Amino acid sequence: MTRGRGxxxxxxSWSIAAVAALAVLAGPAAVPALAKDYSHIVIATEGxxxxxxxxxxxxxxxxxxxxxxxxxxxxxxxTCTWIAQDWxxxxxxxxxxxxxxIMDGMSVTPxxxxxxxxxxxxxxxxxxxxxxxxxxxAKMPDTGxxxxxxxxxxxxxAIAAITPALKGxxxxxxxxxxxxxxxHTYLRNVVTIxxxxxxxxxxxxxxxxxxxxxxxSTSYFVSTLNKPGGNQFVExxxxxxxxxxxxxxxxxxxxxxxxxxxxxxxxIEAAKKDGTIRAxxxxxxxTDISPPN
Amino acid sequence: xxxxxxLGATMLQLLGGVPLTVGLTAGSVAVGAVLALLLALxxxxxxxxxxxxxxxxxxxxxxxxxxxxxxxxxxxGQFAFVxxxxxxxxxxxxxxxxxxxxxxxxxxxxxxxxxxxxxxVPKGAVEAGRAVGMTRLLLxxxxxxxxxxxxxxxxxGNELIAMVKSTSLASLVTLMEVTGIAYAIISETxxxxxxxxxxxxxYLVLNFALTRAVAVLExxxxxxxx
Amino acid sequence: xxxxxPFVLLGFGPNGWGASLVAGAAMTLAVSIAAYLVGLVFGGLxxxxxxxxxxxxxxxxxxxxxxxxxxxxxxxxxxxxxxGSEALTSLGHLFGRSGFIGLDxxxxxxxAVGLIAGAxxxxxxxxxxxxxxxxxxxxxxxxxxxxxxxxxxxxxxxALRFALPGMGNVWQQVLKExxxxxVTGLSELMRAVNVASDSxxxxxxxxxxxxALYLVLTSFSGGVFRNAERSLAxxxxxx
Numbered sequence: 001m002t003r004g005r006g007x008x009x010x011x012x013s014w015s016i017a018a019v020a021a022l023a024v025l026a027g028p029a030a031v032p033a034l035a036k037d038y039s040h041i042v043i044a045t046e047g048x049x050x051x052x053x054x055x056x057x058x059x060x061x062x063x064x065x066x067x068x069x070x071x072x073x074x075x076x077x078x079t080c081t082w083i084a085q086d087w088x089x090x091x092x093x094x095x096x097x098x099x100x101x102i103m104d105g106m107s108v109t110p111x112x113x114x115x116x117x118x119x120x121x122x123x124x125x126x127x128x129x130x131x132x133x134x135x136x137x138a139k140m141p142d143t144g145x146x147x148x149x150x151x152x153x154x155x156x157x158a159i160a161a162i163t164p165a166l167k168g169x170x171x172x173x174x175x176x177x178x179x180x181x182x183x184h185t186y187l188r189n190v191v192t193i194x195x196x197x198x199x200x201x202x203x204x205x206x207x208x209x210x211x212x213x214x215x216x217s218t219s220y221f222v223s224t225l226n227k228p229g230g231n232q233f234v235e236x237x238x239x240x241x242x243x244x245x246x247x248x249x250x251x252x253x254x255x256x257x258x259x260x261x262x263x264x265x266x267x268i269e270a271a272k273k274d275g276t277i278r279a280x281x282x283x284x285x286x287t288d289i290s291p292p293n
Numbered sequence: 294x295x296x297x298x299x300l301g302a303t304m305l306q307l308l309g310g311v312p313l314t315v316g317l318t319a320g321s322v323a324v325g326a327v328l329a330l331l332l333a334l335x336x337x338x339x340x341x342x343x344x345x346x347x348x349x350x351x352x353x354x355x356x357x358x359x360x361x362x363x364x365x366x367x368x369x370g371q372f373a374f375v376x377x378x379x380x381x382x383x384x385x386x387x388x389x390x391x392x393x394x395x396x397x398x399x400x401x402x403x404x405x406x407x408x409x410x411x412x413x414v415p416k417g418a419v420e421a422g423r424a425v426g427m428t429r430l431l432l433x434x435x436x437x438x439x440x441x442x443x444x445x446x447x448x449x450g451n452e453l454i455a456m457v458k459s460t461s462l463a464s465l466v467t468l469m470e471v472t473g474i475a476y477a478i479i480s481e482t483x484x485x486x487x488x489x490x491x492x493x494x495x496y497l498v499l500n501f502a503l504t505r506a507v508a509v510l511e512x513x514x515x516x517x518x519x
Numbered sequence: 520x521x522x523x524x525p526f527v528l529l530g531f532g533p534n535g536w537g538a539s540l541v542a543g544a545a546m547t548l549a550v551s552i553a554a555y556l557v558g559l560v561f562g563g564l565x566x567x568x569x570x571x572x573x574x575x576x577x578x579x580x581x582x583x584x585x586x587x588x589x590x591x592x593x594x595x596x597x598x599x600x601x602x603g604s605e606a607l608t609s610l611g612h613l614f615g616r617s618g619f620i621g622l623d624x625x626x627x628x629x630x631a632v633g634l635i636a637g638a639x640x641x642x643x644x645x646x647x648x649x650x651x652x653x654x655x656x657x658x659x660x661x662x663x664x665x666x667x668x669x670x671x672x673x674x675x676x677x678a679l680r681f682a683l684p685g686m687g688n689v690w691q692q693v694l695k696e697x698x699x700x701x702v703t704g705l706s707e708l709m710r711a712v713n714v715a716s717d718s719x720x721x722x723x724x725x726x727x728x729x730x731a732l733y734l735v736l737t738s739f740s741g742g743v744f745r746n747a748e749r750s751l752a753x754x755x756x757x758x
Contacts, residue, residue, distance in 0.1 A: 048717055055714045059539035059706065085704040088476060092485050092601050098623065111481075172467075175477065194387075194467050195477065200717035201367070207720065208370030210385050229720060352730065354691075355737040357698035359709060360729050367722035454589065461591035462699075472593060485601035493590040493598070500589040 149243025557633025562640025647682025
């Protein structure tokens with residue numbers, strides 16, 4: 001494989017023809033792929049979804065998924081390179097061949113499975129609301145109660161319980177997430193939905209009282225609560241799982257790469273068995289969000 | 294056929310964002326024009342004022358609009374005293390922040406355009422106005438401004454088109470104008486090219502209409518026979 | 520640990536974001552220069568076709584400048600970033616390559632901003648050409664200069680002299696538009712500011728740092744263009 005030269009190394013193997021055509025225009029090299037060579041892959045993450053993945057002040061990518069991904073790559077005996085990529089262009093960019101795998105707290109959902117494949121899940125954590133402690137919403141009912149969206153009766157009861165408190169409020173959510181689907185499906189006529197490019201942006205707006213609540217996975221809110229100023233927030237409302245929230249987060253892979261999916265599945269299975277995922281989860285999340293066996 | 298259906302549905306959804314795009318443009322251009330006029334007058338009438346205006350223009354023309362929007366939206370919310378102030382009900386709204394950033398940016402460019410317009414007003418016209426005993430204000434209203442605006446109109450037309458395009462950045466502070474809706478559709482369908490082509494067509498039509506309107510205005514304001 | 524001391528945050532220590540901001544500024548400069556050069560090529564070709572080309576070529580140039588000056592820059596960047604990869608991939612299939620060929624953020628951003636800059640550059644260069652007094656060209660013809668010699672000795676230097684202010688504006692525009700390339704994930708200055716603000720929840724502090732760095736870039740490089748203008752003008756006085 002060939003390493004791209006220049007400011008932004010491209011680590012795919014590409015063909016000479018494309019290099020000749022493109023390098024004339026802009027310098028950094030581009031080279032065509034020997035398809036199906038998995039000895040070296042590029043994994044994309046967002047770098048803005050702590051503690052799954054984030055940027056250290058020196059610009060390096062760090063986090064649970066970086067540690068886990070490197071561990072999985074070692075198990076598969078392949079070399080992996082990480083690149084940072086915006087969330088909302090993640091799936092189109094995967095399919096456009098900008099990288100080979102996504103590890104970005106991305107939940108396995110039926111909708112996403114239409115366009116890409118996933119490995120088996122490597123984490124599973126429920127979805128809930130975050131509000132300011134000073135907000136009237138801090139007393140939302142059903143706080144901490146587990147509600148599976150697969151259970152129709154329980155889902156209806158939970159939505160009915162929180163509807164009066166949420167009526168007319170503005171809820172922030174990251175665009176193109178399962179949490180957005182939850183709001184859009186069950187609470188569309190109750191709350192005003194405001195979408196953000198990153199979860200950290202809705203945290204900023206929640207702190208400045210622009211929105212009344214944010215919705216995301218509890219594993220993400222761990223980092224929010226642990227940051228400076230995190231003590232002004234509190235998690236409220238039911239802990240939603242299942243249904244349109246999916247079965248947990250998996251590695252996103254192009255449909256044309258079933259071999260890579262199989263490789264990841266085997267590595268994740270092994271990492272689950274020997275307790276690696278659990279250990280990394282405790283290290284980064286202070287709680288065990290490894291998926292059930 | 295399915296392809297056409299998709300394009301049609303996308304177009305329809307995107308058109309839903311047109312009122313917001315047009316509203317943001319109109320609002321920011323109106324506020325920007327008033328600010329620009331104030332800046333141009335401040336610049337012409339006092340030395341410290343002129344220095345202040347040049348600093349303002351330097352900062353707003355020397356930095357990306359994206360940074361300005363981002364700074365006003367997220368930067369303002371960082372401070373408790375801002376959130377406690379009377380301005381917060383406005384700054385709390387993404388619409389107001391985007392409009393404010395766009396207007397401040399527009400004012401910097403428009404004040405420079407207006408300055409060029411003022412510089413092009415013939416001295417003779419001003420002297421003639423004075424000779425017939427016009428007051429300063431009347432002179433400004435009846436002679437200087439119309440002539441300056443006529444001079445500045447072609448450049449200002451370009452600025453208006455730039456503003457239409459700039460409103461697309463409002464999508465980055467949660468506003469669902471045409472580009473914001475385009476993002477949302479893509480995140481559901483993952484069909485970036487078709488969606489952005491539809492959005493691009495909408496902007497081209499808007500800008501074409503604007504260009505025609507400015508041309509008509511130019512013809513109206515132009516002296517007879519030219 | 521976590522701190523809100525701006526000197527630490529903006530510094531170069533282990534908790535400082537200074538290094539990543541400076542690296543971002545360098546990347547902004549690099550991608551801007553690349554995009555400007557691409558724009559110069561597109562703009563030069565388009566201006567030439569507009570001035571001397573046959574009618575269909577002139578029409579095509581008209582379409583190019585209208586479209587790329589009328590669509591938001593953000594849209595163009597997305598089109599090239601995603602559309603470019605799709606086009607390249609299908610082109611690859613034509614030549615029997617399976618698998619994907621992608622444009623990275625640098626390449627896509629360079630191409631997108633370059634295409635936009637080219638549209639404006641066309642007008643700047645054409646304006647420069649039209650500003651050459653007809654007499655100079657007639658004089659050159661009268662002394663029997665060939666087409667190429669005339670282009671090299673009269674038209675190009677004179678048009679450049681008149682086009683330079685416009686070309687300087689295009690450069691400023693490119694520098695500022697490069698901030699939009701941050702949406703492709705390229706770690707240029709805007710992205711560095713965003714990442715630092717989100718991670719520290721101090722968007723005001725890092726926004727100010729961003730303003731300062733962009734102003735350094737725009738005013739410093741603006742000075743380069745002003746110097747070039749001055750030296751060309753001096754040359755003129757000397758004659």
